[in-house]
Amino acid sequence: MLMRLCLVVIFFVLSIGSLYANPIKLAMEQNLTEMCQNALDSLCGKDNFVVKVQVAITDPEYVVKYTEQSSPKMKKSSKAQKQVYILPGVPALKNLSPDALNKLPYDSTTTLSKTRIRRIMASVFYNKSRKELKKQSKEARKLVEQILDIKKERGDKVDVRALNLKQLDYNPAKTPQLMQLVPGKEKIFSFKNILDLLLLLLFILFIGVYAVLQLKSAKKEGEDSGGGGGAPGVNVSVNPNIELPKGGGGGGAGGKMSMSSSSMKTYYDFVDDDNIDNFIFLLKKEKLPVTEVSSILSFLSPDLAVKVLDKYTIPEQSKMTVSLLEEKLANRDKLEKLEKKLKGAIECFTGGQARFVNVIDLISGKNKKKILDTLQKSDPKGFKAMRPHVVVFDDLLQLEDEELSLILSDANLELIATALVSVDQSVYNKFDDNLTASGKAMVSQYLELKGENTSSTEIESAQDYVIKLAKKLDESGKIKLKK
Structure with a gap:
């Protein structure tokens, strides 16, 4: 905060001092700098050297x-002259x-x-990383000395400096901003200067108020943490058995619990919505005692713990809930050993219903039908296991008329028409019977005008849209898909 105040004060002093700069001196320096810079750009290459010229001048x-003495005509007066x-x-x-x-x-x-030049000081800069410029620096010095007519007996000097600079992007198309110098002294109390001063004062006032508020806030927090008497604050550990809303659990998708110490370990934080089914399968396979499962539930977020609890029988659930109610100090070595074992097994899991659904949903409807037809002939058992998890467009024929009408009422009719471009006549009749009169007219008109020009990709995309809409209604319980 102190550093910011110092920078503001320095900026204010420099801005006030610039008002009293000699305009003749500024114009002369600008003139000589531009003349030398143009010569360097022309003879030594553009943007290879940068020159700055400063002059010391006499005041006018x-x-x-x-x-000679004048002889003014004076009138004689008899009056006495007044003494001055x-x-x-x-x-x-x-x-x-x-x-x-x-x-x-x-x-x-x-x-x-007239104003005369008392001394000229010129500085020539170039990039140290460009070694080829070091050889040209001597020529650049001589060129500047000749242009400025340097006189060493007067104290004139040309200094060449090498700087470590990074290459910056240069946009030659960007129009440079020109600064126009107006002769004469600038009015100190001009409208612009007064406005700038007011803004500066407001900024300083804002910084001061902000610093005071921050100090008060820090003081108040210190008093609160110390209990008002200077005692250190008490660290409170959060019991992982406390049930929190979704998103505040001890691990998994619900997120980690906020502990008083950043080094406190959270067990089973690798369990989330993506692997909860595999985790439940693993618990069942290991045939863990009810007490150990209850201990694991205390570290999971509430929504994940409920999913695990639902997979057990009512008598087992009753024992787990009673065990979950009791606060116990678990054996750390045994707890870490079990967690390491379950985590290693989870990492080796492959396949699963969730992964299967994510993959099969990305396969086109045409390929889905081919896969199902092949499995039905070659692997009836695999077909029977896979079929309940796959929905194809022809499955919509199994819906009741009321259910199909519900889908069509929420769907985009243009996409419905696109989806019906290449279907069998039985599928088309099923949809046509459940469309409204206006919907039938729109679908029929679309098929007549654009049916032949519709690509297979557009048809599959439209059918996927209808299937997703049907699955959404099926999950909400409004319809029942029969596969």
Whole structure:
């Protein structure tokens, strides 16, 4: 916070100081820099060298030269002359005001001396990583010295520096921003400067308020954690047997429980929705005692624990729930040994209904029918095991008219028409009988106009859409798919 305040103050001081810069000096430096840069780009290659020129100049001043005494005509007056006293620091013969030049007793000429260059300092930079530029740096120095007419007796100097720079992307198409220098001093209290000052003050005020609020918040947290009396806060361990909502469980898909210590181990965190079926199968296969299964349930998220519990009989469930109610200190070695054994077995599982469904859903409907036909002939037992998990478009013929009407009422009629392009007449009649009058007209018109131009990919995509809609209604219990 202190560093930010210092940077803001430095920026403010530099911005105020720039208002008093000599415009003649700035224009002269810009002129000489552009002239040297253009020469370097032309003779040494564009963007190989960068030059910066700084000059020290004299301030302009008025020079008064007295010529001869004038003879003004004076009227004689009998009145006494008033005595005038000249104060220290006021010229007796020359008034400072230019308007009074012709009112003095001496003739004079006043000229404005031009600004002269007292010293020139030039810096030439190049990229140190480009070794070929090191040889050209001497030529670049001589070129800049000749252009600026460097005079060493005056104190002029040209410095060549090698910098470690990374190559930056350069976009030559980007239009550069030009800075226009207006002669004369800029008004300090211009509208823009006042607006910038107000914004800066608001920013400083915001930083101050933010720092005060942060300090108060930190102080309050310190008091809360210390109990108000300076005592250290108490770490509370969360009992993994406490049932949390879904997403707050001790492991698996529900997420890990928040412990007071970051080093506390969470058992069975490898169990999630993707492998819960395999985990249940493994528990059944190992024939673990009810007490050990209950101990495992205490580390799973509630939704996963319920899935495991549902796979056991009611008497076993009653024993598990009673055991789950009792808080016990498990044997760490035995617990870790069992977890390691189950985790190693889970990692070696292959296949399964979930993986099968994920793969078979990505196979086209045409290939699904071919696979089923082949299995029915070559492996009736495999066909019988696989068939309940596969839905093809022809399965929709087994639906009742009310169920098919429910699917068609929620479906996109254009996709329905696309799905019916190449089906058998019996399938078409089944759909046509359950369409509304307007739906029949739309499907019939689509088949007449676009039926021949519809690709097989579009047909399969439309049929997959109808199948997914039917499976969704089947999962919700609104229809019953018969496979």
